[in-house]
Amino acid sequence: MPRYLLSIYQPDGPAPEPEVLNKIMADLDVLNQEMRDAGAWVFTGGLHPASTSTVVRVNDGEVLTTDGPFAEAKEHVGGLWVIEAPDLDVALGWGRKAAQATTLPIEVRPFAGYRE
Amino acid sequence: MIHISEIGQIFREEYGRSVAVLVRVLGSIDAAEDAVQDAFTEAVARWPDAGLPPSPAGWIITTARNRAIDRLRREASGREKLAQVAVLRGDEPGDEPEGIEVDTVEDNQLRLIFTCCHPALNRAAQVALTLKLLGGLSTAEIAHAFLVPEPTMGQRLVRAKGKIRDARIPYRVPSGAELPERLKSVLAVVYLVFNEGYAASSGAGLVREDLCREAVRLGRLIMELMPDEPEAKGLLALMLLLNARRAARTTPDGGLVLLADQDRSLWDRDQIAEGQLLVRQCLKRNQPGPYQLQAAINAVHSDAAQPADTDWRQILVLYGQLLAIEPTPVVALNRAVALAEVEGPAAGLAAVDVLELGSYYLFHAVRADLLRRLGRNKEAVAAYRAAQERTNNAAERDFLEGRVRALTTTGRGPAAPTSDDPHGR
Numbered sequence: 001m002p003r004y005l006l007s008i009y010q011p012d013g014p015a016p017e018p019e020v021l022n023k024i025m026a027d028l029d030v031l032n033q034e035m036r037d038a039g040a041w042v043f044t045g046g047l048h049p050a051s052t053s054t055v056v057r058v059n060d061g062e063v064l065t066t067d068g069p070f071a072e073a074k075e076h077v078g079g080l081w082v083i084e085a086p087d088l089d090v091a092l093g094w095g096r097k098a099a100q101a102t103t104l105p106i107e108v109r110p111f112a113g114y115r116e
Numbered sequence: 117m118i119h120i121s122e123i124g125q126i127f128r129e130e131y132g133r134s135v136a137v138l139v140r141v142l143g144s145i146d147a148a149e150d151a152v153q154d155a156f157t158e159a160v161a162r163w164p165d166a167g168l169p170p171s172p173a174g175w176i177i178t179t180a181r182n183r184a185i186d187r188l189r190r191e192a193s194g195r196e197k198l199a200q201v202a203v204l205r206g207d208e209p210g211d212e213p214e215g216i217e218v219d220t221v222e223d224n225q226l227r228l229i230f231t232c233c234h235p236a237l238n239r240a241a242q243v244a245l246t247l248k249l250l251g252g253l254s255t256a257e258i259a260h261a262f263l264v265p266e267p268t269m270g271q272r273l274v275r276a277k278g279k280i281r282d283a284r285i286p287y288r289v290p291s292g293a294e295l296p297e298r299l300k301s302v303l304a305v306v307y308l309v310f311n312e313g314y315a316a317s318s319g320a321g322l323v324r325e326d327l328c329r330e331a332v333r334l335g336r337l338i339m340e341l342m343p344d345e346p347e348a349k350g351l352l353a354l355m356l357l358l359n360a361r362r363a364a365r366t367t368p369d370g371g372l373v374l375l376a377d378q379d380r381s382l383w384d385r386d387q388i389a390e391g392q393l394l395v396r397q398c399l400k401r402n403q404p405g406p407y408q409l410q411a412a413i414n415a416v417h418s419d420a421a422q423p424a425d426t427d428w429r430q431i432l433v434l435y436g437q438l439l440a441i442e443p444t445p446v447v448a449l450n451r452a453v454a455l456a457e458v459e460g461p462a463a464g465l466a467a468v469d470v471l472e473l474g475s476y477y478l479f480h481a482v483r484a485d486l487l488r489r490l491g492r493n494k495e496a497v498a499a500y501r502a503a504q505e506r507t508n509n510a511a512e513r514d515f516l517e518g519r520v521r522a523l524t525t526t527g528r529g530p531a532a533p534t535s536d537d538p539h540g541r
Contacts, residue, residue: 087286
């Protein structure tokens with residue numbers, strides 16, 4: 001079964017107010033259960049803010065470690081799902097539900113090597 | 117004896133149908149295109165001597181399928197592909213070749229249209245794919261039509277087909293709840309092709325006939341495939357009514373002629389009759405939408421033997437309905453033009469001046485025309501200049517230049533045109 005990555009794009013900055021956040025967390029629980037019941041759920045997880053990221057590079061055998069995320073932007077990936085779906089329309093259907101639950105944009109991207 | 121150019125013509129006409137069926141059978145757009153290309157090569161070798169087969173379309177599909185089997189055999193590297201060959205040949209009991217027998221050609225054409233216009237593809241890619249796969253245009257022809265280098269258009273097509281393959285955009289007609297949004301996207305692509313042909317956004321020629329013809333052909337196909345969709349009917353009616361004026365819209369040297377100044381005897385009566393018939397069918401259904409209303413507006417224009425006979429009150433009512441469905445500044449601008457005809461240029465100008473359309477050349481062109489009719493020539497010249505700066509179309513720029521010259525040399529303008537659209541629609 002094809003697999004898709006659903007990335008949550010989160011603006012940098014403080015987390016939402018508790019009452020807003022509680023609603024989001026409750027909606028996410030419902031969505032995750034729905035994905036499991038449909039057999040689509042593979043993995044999900046939320047991330048600490050992009051400011052906690054570290055990038056490691058190797059140039060000519062020399063290791064360079066830098067503080068912060070790879071790309072400078074106002075939004076970063078704040079969490080993700082890996083799902084199974086027979087085609088893009090089904091994956092986009094989950095993406096729409098994820099966008100509604102998180103109130104954030106969701107990028108839907110196919111994994112390579114899971115075609116059949 | 118059949119000539120190669122005739123064979124090419126037949127393939128172009130049958131390309132969309134053949135590719136649509138073969139995508140279903142082969143599960144791959146590239147493989148389908150290759151197979152149809154192989155069939156073309158075989159036709160060029162065979163038809164000149166053997167003559168045209170009884171059903172060229174059936175011959176192309178059967179031959180293309182057989183060539184696809186040959187290709188798979190040649191390239192077969194494992195059990196999987198050999199199994200696919202067996203399925204295609206219908207070797208195994210119960211393994212009827214999927215697609216051809218079960219579905220009609222029309223089912224597959226509709227699938228192909230919705231795949232090409234899938235919202236996960238950007239608009240430029242949707243347009244390019246639609247013209248390539250359904251219209252049978254070559255990459256070079258599409259590149260030429262949209263004034264981009266051929267390698268750029270080639271890249272665009274490769275990328276779009278790669279996304280369909282890798283992201284698995286399904287080959288399917290969307291179901292109930294999804295359909296209205298998805299159909300909107302399909303109709304928008306067809307209308308964009310038409311408009312690019314009708315009012316080329318840049319370049320010397322104002323009209324590119326082949327794009328208009330292709331858009332009308334696609335519009336007709338969609339209407340036939342989805343007879344219960346009034347907007348599909350509305351779009352075809354709109355394109356026919358606009359296309360009917362093509363011969364009258366430009367001077368022999370490529371200049372622009374306003375609707376009010378057009379020689380109405382040059383209008384294509386057949387296209388007008390068909391467009392008006394479709395508009396009447398839409399009115400009967402009474403499920404108005406943006407394309408149907410625009411078609412109705414143009415049907416009113418087509419009814420007038422002379423510009424002075426135009427029923428502007430009816431047009432104003434229709435624009436009011438369109439504005440209610442589609443409250444955009446561009447629709448409001450067109451409504452203001454109709455208002456100027458019914459209540460006078462001052463009322464029209466008041467309605468135009470509140471619109472935030474400063475970057476749109478037609479906004480300035482309409483303002484200029486209304487100012488000229490109010491005798492405010494200095495302001496009119498400034499507005500024509502503002503319009504000129506905002507269009508790349510040479511014919512439109514020349515037209516605006518002519519207006520400026522008329523105002524500055526005689527001190528008074530030419531006879532007031534009663535056009536609702538300086539485009540000359």
